[in-house]
Every structure is written in C-alpha cells, then in structure tokens.
Amino acid sequence: MSNKKLSVAIIGGGIGGAAAALALLQKGFDVQVYEQVPVKREIGAGIVLTPNATRLLYGFGLGKALEGMAVAPAFVRQRRWQDGQTLLLAPVFKLVGPSGEHLFYTVHRADTLDMLCDALPAGCIHTDRKLTALADKGTHVELEFAGGKKATADVVVGADGIHSAVRHILYGAQQPRFTGCVAYRGMVAADRLPRSELHTESQLWLGPGSHFVHYPVRRGELINFVCLIDREGWTKESWTEPGDPSELRAFYAGWHDQVRSLVATVEQIYVWGLFDRAPLQRWSSGRVTLLGDACHPMLPFMAQGAAQAIEDGATLAAVLAKTDNVVEALRRYETLRLPRTAAIQLTAAGNKTRNHLPDGPEQEKRDAQMASGTASWSIGASTWVYQHDAVAAADTGALGLPAHAA
Numbered sequence: 001m002s003n004k005k006l007s008v009a010i011i012g013g014g015i016g017g018a019a020a021a022l023a024l025l026q027k028g029f030d031v032q033v034y035e036q037v038p039v040k041r042e043i044g045a046g047i048v049l050t051p052n053a054t055r056l057l058y059g060f061g062l063g064k065a066l067e068g069m070a071v072a073p074a075f076v077r078q079r080r081w082q083d084g085q086t087l088l089l090a091p092v093f094k095l096v097g098p099s100g101e102h103l104f105y106t107v108h109r110a111d112t113l114d115m116l117c118d119a120l121p122a123g124c125i126h127t128d129r130k131l132t133a134l135a136d137k138g139t140h141v142e143l144e145f146a147g148g149k150k151a152t153a154d155v156v157v158g159a160d161g162i163h164s165a166v167r168h169i170l171y172g173a174q175q176p177r178f179t180g181c182v183a184y185r186g187m188v189a190a191d192r193l194p195r196s197e198l199h200t201e202s203q204l205w206l207g208p209g210s211h212f213v214h215y216p217v218r219r220g221e222l223i224n225f226v227c228l229i230d231r232e233g234w235t236k237e238s239w240t241e242p243g244d245p246s247e248l249r250a251f252y253a254g255w256h257d258q259v260r261s262l263v264a265t266v267e268q269i270y271v272w273g274l275f276d277r278a279p280l281q282r283w284s285s286g287r288v289t290l291l292g293d294a295c296h297p298m299l300p301f302m303a304q305g306a307a308q309a310i311e312d313g314a315t316l317a318a319v320l321a322k323t324d325n326v327v328e329a330l331r332r333y334e335t336l337r338l339p340r341t342a343a344i345q346l347t348a349a350g351n352k353t354r355n356h357l358p359d360g361p362e363q364e365k366r367d368a369q370m371a372s373g374t375a376s377w378s379i380g381a382s383t384w385v386y387q388h389d390a391v392a393a394a395d396t397g398a399l400g401l402p403a404h405a406a
Contacts, residue, residue: 005030006320009143009153011131012036012160015047015109015306016292018116020159020313021124022060027321032151033120034129034143036160045185045270046217046224047112048202051095051103051386053307056314059391062115063101069111071216072102073202076379078370081207084256088370090379092202095386103386106202106215108222112306131165136286155326156288157316159309162275164294170285176275178234179299181352183274184227184243186266190220193265197258198223204355205259208363211355212252212259225262226300227252230356234273243271274299276349279342284330291316296341301351304344304385311390312337318394336393340400344385347402 006029010017013035021031049057049070057066076090092104117125130146134156143151158166167174190198202215214225229251248263277297283290292309312333319332357363388400 006154006326007032007152008155008157008320009034009141009151010157010159010291011143011166012158012164012292012294013117013125013127014159014161014292014309015113015116016309016313017157017159018113018120018125019056019060019310020157020291020316021120022116023056023313023317024320025120025124026060027317029317029320031124032153033125034131034145034151035125035127036130038128045109046187046215046222046226047107047109047306048215048303049105049107049112050303050307050382052388052390053310054103054105055097056310056390058097058101059314060119062119065115065118066105066107067102069115069218070105070107071200071218071220072105073215074200076202076204077199078204078206079256080367081205081210081212081255081259084205084258087206087367092379106217106224108217108224109306111218131160131169134166134169134288136288138286141287154287155320155330157291158288158294159291159313160294162277162293162297164290166288167280167290167294170288170290171280171282174277176277179274179276179349179352180230180232181274181299182229182231182234182271183300184229184248184269184271186225186245186263186269187217188223188225188262188265190216190223193223193261197261205256206355206357207255208358209356210251212255214262223262225266227263228274228300228352228355231273241271243269245269276345279338279345283334283338284327287326287330289316289330289333296338296345298341298345299348299352301355302344302348302385304348308341308344311388312341314390315393318391322394332394336397336399340388343401 008024008029008031010033013033021033024031074093078088095103132146133144135142140152141156158164205212209230212227217224252259252263280295283295291312298305316333319329323329384402
C-alpha cells in the first residue's frame with residue numbers, strides 16, 4: 001500500500017451513502033458525499049435493523065446513539081389476519097452481541113439518517129448537488145453537477161437509490177417491473193392507542209392478498225405500520241405520494257380489531273407501488289461502482305433494504321483498504337456482494353407469495369409449518385443473513401449465501 005490518501009466521492013446522502021462514508025473514513029480515506037436535495041431530509045417511516053447491520057453500526061462507534069433512539073423488540077410475531085392467532089413467534093431478544101448488546105432493532109428512518117450524518121465530520125456532506133455527468137479519466141473521475149459545479153475523485157460510489165443517476169450513466173435506462181403489490185405506510189403516536197395494543201414486538205399479520213406489519217420506533221413513542229396489498233396496476237414509484245386513510249380502512253374492515261384500531265387512528269398515510277429491477281450483471285466500471293438500491297433494490301419482505309446497503313459500504317471500505325489498485329478492488333467488492341444481494345432479493349420476492357396466500361389448503365399447510373417450527377422462514381432459517389460479517393468477507397471471501405446455494 002502507498003501512502004497516498006485516496007479520495008472517494010459518494011453520490012447520495014441517504015442511509016447507504018452515509019454508512020459507506022463512515023466505513024471509508026474509518027479506513028483513512030478522504031470522503032465527500034454529494035446529495036441532490038438542498039436540505040437533508042428523510043421520510044417518516046420505520047425500518048428494521050438486523051444483526052448483520054447493527055454489528056457494523058456498533059463497529060462505527062454508534063452503539064450508544066442507536067440504543068438511545070431505537071426499540072429492541074422482544075419478539076417478531078406472525079399472526080392470522082382475522083382471529084389474531086399466533087402462527088410463529090421468533091425470540092429476537094436472544095440475538096445479542098458478545099457484551100450482551102441487542103442486535104435487532106426497529107428504528108425511524110429519519111433518526112437513523114441523523115445518527116449517521118451526525119457522526120460524519122463537518123463539511124463532508126454537500127447538499128444541492130444533482131449529478132448530471134461523470135467521466136472516468138483512468139487516473140481519476142470527473143463529476144459535474146446541475147448549476148455547473150464540479151468535483152474530482154479517485155473513486156466514485158453511486159449510492160443514489162433506485163432512480164440512480166450513476167447507474168443510468170454507466171449502464172443506460174432500465175425499465176422497472178411492477179410487482180403487483182402496493183404499499184401504504186403510516187405512523188401513529190403510541191399514546192393514542194389502547195395500552196393493551198402496545199407491544200414491544202414487531203408483528204406481521206398474514207391475510208389473503210395482503211399483509212400488515214407494525215412495530216414501535218423512536219423509543220416506543222411512535223408505532224410504524226406498513227400495509228402491503230395486491231393490486232393489478234400502478235404507475236408511480238414515489239415514496240411520498242399521499243394516500244387516502246378511508247381507502248385503507250375499507251380494505252381492512254374485516255381484519256382483527258388490533259389492525260383496524262391502527263388504521264382507524266392514523267391521519268396521514270403515503271402509498272407507493274412496489275417495483276423491482278432484474279439484478280445487474282455488473283456494478284462497477286473502472287473507478288466507479290454502485291451501492292444499495294442503486295444496484296440491488298430490495299422488496300420489503302425481508303427487512304434487508306437498509307441492512308444490505310450498510311453491508312455494501314463496509315465491504316467496499318475493507319477491500320479498498322487492501323490494495324492500491326482501485327479497479328481491482330471494485331471488482332473484488334462486486335464479486336463479494338452481488339451473489340449475496342441477489343439471493344436476498346430472490347428470497348424477499350418469495351416471501352410476498354407466502355404472506356399473501358388466500359385462505360385454503362395452501363394457507364393451511366403454511367400455517368401448520370409455522371406452528372411446527374419447521375418453516376423455512378423461521379428465525380433459524382435467517383442465520384445466513386444475520387451472521388454474515390461484511391468486513392471479514394474482504395479477507396475470507398465469504399459470500400454469505402444460504403446453505404443450498406453456497
């Protein structure tokens with residue numbers, strides 16, 4: 001390794017970009033983050049941070065901040081839509097680190113982004129920088145932003161989401177595919193709900209053509225919920241499209257009282273269609289690569305969208321720190337990350353089918369498997385996801401795949 005301090009430009013200041021910046025700074029790189037919006041903001045939604053991600057956050061020195069803003073649920077409970085019968089109970093409180101720290105959290109997206117950005121040095125994030133062009137010159141990359149501002153870097157990372165400008169520049173336009181599913185999301189203040197309905201759990205209700213997820217965030221002050229409903233058509237991909245609460249209440253009219261209570265209380269909801277894209281065959285070109293939703297958008301059926309973006313950044317930093325050959329390092333990063341993220345994408349898509357089974361023989365078979373503890377989606381079946389060490393992979397070459405694919 002030479003003594004030259006490589007400069008890295010990250011396009012996109014969301015959770016994936018900010019986490020990658022922290023990982024790279026820890027390895028001694030000069031990091032600048034370019035975010036297209038004029039003011040840093042994050043939508044009001046919850047996410048789940050699983051052990052494969054939280055171990056990395058603890059490694060970034062964010063353990064205390066994480067524990068102060070998040071909720072560590074005791075269980076993930078899966079239930080029947082109509083009568084509330086518990087089908088499967090996963091004791092996630094048992095997922096702990098070597099010092100007894102919790103490793104499974106439910107959090108507010110905005111709190112998570114604030115935590116990451118607050119850990120970055122002043123001046124690291126540049127807002128109002130919408131990328132319009134990039135040129136790999138072989139020894140460095142030149143960037144151009146709307147308004148004529150320019151920058152150069154030794155390495156460029158596109159962490160700019162599902163509508164990635166970097167991906168478009170590298171590989172051209174890619175048409176998304178509507179998955180036949182629409183998602184509604186909302187937040188309810190915990191003090192507006194009956195105490196009997198407040199649980200330190202993440203609950204997943206399975207029903208015909210839909211499932212409903214809710215869990216506490218922000219130290220238990222808010223209850224986040226997401227409803228996923230089968231629908232034939234949709235055109236928009238925006239996360240900030242307002243929805244009609246009365247439409248949601250009508251859909252869930254026949255569901256359990258607890259579900260109806262949540263949707264009856266919410267005042268503002270957002271709706272978006274779920275689109276996916278075929279996995280890319282390549283993420284990297286020369287000194288430019290991709291990260292997170294820019295290269296592997298995740299359907300929300302495995303709670304791995306943010307976690308995989310955080311893993312990406314950790315592995316990228318680890319491989320770049322091992323060689324002066326940037327192009328070789330980015331190829332190594334892609335080799336380590338692409339198979340794992342593709343496997344998780346595939347598993348998440350399969351979970352949609354089993355979550356939305358109509359009542360009948362297939363649903364009864366699914367429920368019996370869940371009750372027996374032999375279901376392939378139990379917490380034990382997620383070991384390959386939760387135990388992966390994205391930093392050590394740079395040394396071991398571990399791909400973090402399920403046993404049948406390893």
